[in-house]
Amino acid sequence: MNVAIVGAGPGGLYLAILLKRDDPAHRVTVYERNRLEDTFGFGVVFSDETLENVGEADPETNAALAAAAARWEDIEIHYRGTVTRSTGHRFSGVERTTLLQLLAARSRALGVELHPQQEIRDLGDCGLPSADLIVLADGVASAMRDRLADRFEPRIDWRRNRFVWLGTSRPFPAFTFYFKESPAGLWRTHAYQYAPGRSTFIVEAREETWQASGLDETDERATVAYLERLFAEELGGHRLLANRSIWRRFPTVRNARWHSGNVVLLGDAAHTAHFSVGSGTKLAMEDAIALAAALRRERPVPEALAAYEADRRPPVESLQRAAQASLEWFEAVERYHDTEPIQFAFNLLTRSLRITHDNLKLRDPALVARVDRWFAEGAARQSGRPVAAGPAPPPLFTPYRIRDLVLPNRIVVSSMCQYRAVDGMPNDWHLVHLGSRALGGAGLVMTEMTDVSPEGRISPGCAGMYRTEHVDGWRRIVEFVHRESGAGIGMQLSHAGRKGSTCVLWEGEDQPLPAGNWPLIAPSPIPYRPHNQVPREMTRADMDRVALEFEQAAAMAEAAGFDLLELHLAHGYLLASFISPLTNRRTDEYGGSLAGRMRYPLEIVSRVRAAWPAARPLSVRISATDWAPGGLEPADAVEVAGLAVAAGADIVDVSAGQTVPEGKPVYGRQFQTPFSDRIRHEARVPTMTVGNISSAADVNTILAAGRADLVVLARAHLWDPYWTRHAAAELGFPLPWPSEYETLNRYKPRMK
Ligand SMILES: Cc1cc2nc3c(=O)[nH]c(=O)nc-3n(C[C@H](O)[C@H](O)[C@H](O)COP(=O)(O)OP(=O)(O)OC[C@H]3O[C@@H](n4cnc5c(N)ncnc54)[C@H](O)[C@@H]3O)c2cc1C
Ligand SMILES: Cc1cc2nc3c(=O)[nH]c(=O)nc-3n(C[C@H](O)[C@H](O)[C@H](O)COP(=O)(O)O)c2cc1C
Numbered sequence: 001m002n003v004a005i006v007g008a009g010p011g012g013l014y015l016a017i018l019l020k021r022d023d024p025a026h027r028v029t030v031y032e033r034n035r036l037e038d039t040f041g042f043g044v045v046f047s048d049e050t051l052e053n054v055g056e057a058d059p060e061t062n063a064a065l066a067a068a069a070a071r072w073e074d075i076e077i078h079y080r081g082t083v084t085r086s087t088g089h090r091f092s093g094v095e096r097t098t099l100l101q102l103l104a105a106r107s108r109a110l111g112v113e114l115h116p117q118q119e120i121r122d123l124g125d126c127g128l129p130s131a132d133l134i135v136l137a138d139g140v141a142s143a144m145r146d147r148l149a150d151r152f153e154p155r156i157d158w159r160r161n162r163f164v165w166l167g168t169s170r171p172f173p174a175f176t177f178y179f180k181e182s183p184a185g186l187w188r189t190h191a192y193q194y195a196p197g198r199s200t201f202i203v204e205a206r207e208e209t210w211q212a213s214g215l216d217e218t219d220e221r222a223t224v225a226y227l228e229r230l231f232a233e234e235l236g237g238h239r240l241l242a243n244r245s246i247w248r249r250f251p252t253v254r255n256a257r258w259h260s261g262n263v264v265l266l267g268d269a270a271h272t273a274h275f276s277v278g279s280g281t282k283l284a285m286e287d288a289i290a291l292a293a294a295l296r297r298e299r300p301v302p303e304a305l306a307a308y309e310a311d312r313r314p315p316v317e318s319l320q321r322a323a324q325a326s327l328e329w330f331e332a333v334e335r336y337h338d339t340e341p342i343q344f345a346f347n348l349l350t351r352s353l354r355i356t357h358d359n360l361k362l363r364d365p366a367l368v369a370r371v372d373r374w375f376a377e378g379a380a381r382q383s384g385r386p387v388a389a390g391p392a393p394p395p396l397f398t399p400y401r402i403r404d405l406v407l408p409n410r411i412v413v414s415s416m417c418q419y420r421a422v423d424g425m426p427n428d429w430h431l432v433h434l435g436s437r438a439l440g441g442a443g444l445v446m447t448e449m450t451d452v453s454p455e456g457r458i459s460p461g462c463a464g465m466y467r468t469e470h471v472d473g474w475r476r477i478v479e480f481v482h483r484e485s486g487a488g489i490g491m492q493l494s495h496a497g498r499k500g501s502t503c504v505l506w507e508g509e510d511q512p513l514p515a516g517n518w519p520l521i522a523p524s525p526i527p528y529r530p531h532n533q534v535p536r537e538m539t540r541a542d543m544d545r546v547a548l549e550f551e552q553a554a555a556m557a558e559a560a561g562f563d564l565l566e567l568h569l570a571h572g573y574l575l576a577s578f579i580s581p582l583t584n585r586r587t588d589e590y591g592g593s594l595a596g597r598m599r600y601p602l603e604i605v606s607r608v609r610a611a612w613p614a615a616r617p618l619s620v621r622i623s624a625t626d627w628a629p630g631g632l633e634p635a636d637a638v639e640v641a642g643l644a645v646a647a648g649a650d651i652v653d654v655s656a657g658q659t660v661p662e663g664k665p666v667y668g669r670q671f672q673t674p675f676s677d678r679i680r681h682e683a684r685v686p687t688m689t690v691g692n693i694s695s696a697a698d699v700n701t702i703l704a705a706g707r708a709d710l711v712v713l714a715r716a717h718l719w720d721p722y723w724t725r726h727a728a729a730e731l732g733f734p735l736p737w738p739s740e741y742e743t744l745n746r747y748k749p750r751m752k
Contacts (some may be wrong), residue, residue: 004029010281013030014540022296031126036100042167044093044194047193072173074086087364161330165245169198183212184210253271258313264309277457295308347707353669369392394557395700411711412445431477435480437721447492452494456516459505461512468556488564492621498528512531520535521537565612579623581631610688623656652683656671671692
């Protein structure tokens, strides 16, 4: 096979090595526009796992790399005059020039033809036309990829922060993060040693901070002088070193396709991952491993390229998601400026979701014990319930107070429509559904969306709180939960608005009823889907009536004994459709700006607050984004949350989407938690987070990092009503059992 590789970075060179190793008869030619020894930057980081992968593919490269690498286990976080050290993170640093020299030497030894100072301008250049396979490993700014943009469809997301890649002679015994305040703003530094007396020193700041510092993009000398002054103490007399150290913005590169015919993208040309997860070189070298393996397995070439892309895309996209979370963390770090240093450090360490509470416990049990102790003491102060003697409980099993309600732990059973009521009346199904989940150990159990009027129901099977009989129906459930479990029980009150009058879920989601539809109301006469009923635009008289229905429902919920009320301002139901600009087109004072669109929902919040006992808490569930162009954005949600709390809500239950059918959610583990985190820190209000959270490790991580105060699980509770009990068994926490089940403790079965 005749292979032409454009670019002698780590990706291109490593592929050349692997192909020649596989078959010395392959002709492998690498074209590099620069001299081989010319390179930007200083050192790159590898995890032990990456070195192992590389080692398996080519033990000679691994041996040379291992000999050249500097190693460390610790991460140090310098923040507000404190240093938090975490251990157990095994990394190696290698000088980028050394890496490239090693790879170039190994390539030559295997017979790869290297053509330095040979720039490739199009597919007709040099030996490319005669090649069986053309590999574009020409880096992040790949001109070849852009020339073939119609084939690969690259998308480049230029991030807003500025960063500069510098070196220093100061040795760093740990991967070191500095967060340094200056009059211009907050500077972040990522520093690590890659050779004795040689370290990478990347400085990052917001665009505004960088501009206020008066630096410009290309003046290296001014940058070095400014940063040496700023970091004089941290550098301890050492100098900063520049090497094409210009101020950049990070481009996240994605391509719709990585291959076309016999041409394939590899490394940064195909995808980038933010430097804060230190994985660009790893990804490029792992691409090379996967491409070589695909070519070994499959022929003809286009089939091998398809196999390569199919193998590599999932892990690359997973790492890109982690890198995205990490880069967003560094972009938004000003948000955490007043968190306690221990929480700040834990938050940083767990920012990309790859390290969790339990995972960090394996690496650094002492640090996690400190975090748990700090968290439990805070919870004891907040709730007024002292921490029990002995080791601190995991964050999940700490109490939480909202007004006079003290929840025994941080797990909430999310509201889930059951569609089993008749004229709004709850029955045995609801008793068992909610009762079993309360026995399952959750701290708070929420009723499904419970409607304030028959017309406010989604379907004929929806639960209600509008007839006097409903009070007794619900009281039976509330009393069971209070009598038989330690859980609190809350009611979610709602009006379906334009999403009403449809079949129960399993008979046709969002489908109008075959008969017996009722008229709908909404802020604007826009049907949910084209085939749904057009709602009538609400008049002020309609608003008065619905507000009264909410007040009456609140009074009935009080009579039934509920501990907490939640107002449903999410998912496109009546109140949510006032908030979203996509569903509210009113020209009166209840439309227009966010303040106008919030006017009616806030009126409901304050009227319900007034009708609901002062000792009992009120929550609001909001959609933090519509996931749709022109819709509500997370920045608006910060305002929505702040306004709702100012109007009387105690906590914000942060969900997202379901406002318009064309919304395109970006799903993933904990996909809505970043909204909760942002609202909690920017609006400075207590939050609950919900959405694809299923493990105790994730719950503990979210809580200890301060991304939410309570964690809400829906589907995980359908699957396992005893989710909290299982979490207790997994974490070794002694959650008391109902007396009837005490025999479990006597016979001590193995719970894991
Ligand atoms: C500030 C910063 C910090 C980083 N930190 C790390 C880190 O800690 N760990 C890590 O793993 N990665 C890090 N990276 C990323 C890492 O440098 C890249 O991800 C990695 O080099 C990608 O390898 P590659 O082979 O795909 O491309 P590159 O290394 O960019 O190589 C592409 C090569 O192609 C050549 N070329 C381009 N166009 C042509 C052409 N038309 N003809 C011929 N030759 C051409 C270029 O000259 C270059 O030599 C960092 C990057 C930056 C900017
Ligand atoms: C069967 C079912 C019914 C639901 N009904 C409601 C509801 O009544 N009110 C509400 O706010 N959310 C409702 N949701 C959304 C959930 O409360 C939750 O926000 C969503 O499922 C994401 O959480 P999860 O990933 O833990 O399931 C429902 C979800 C499910 C699966």
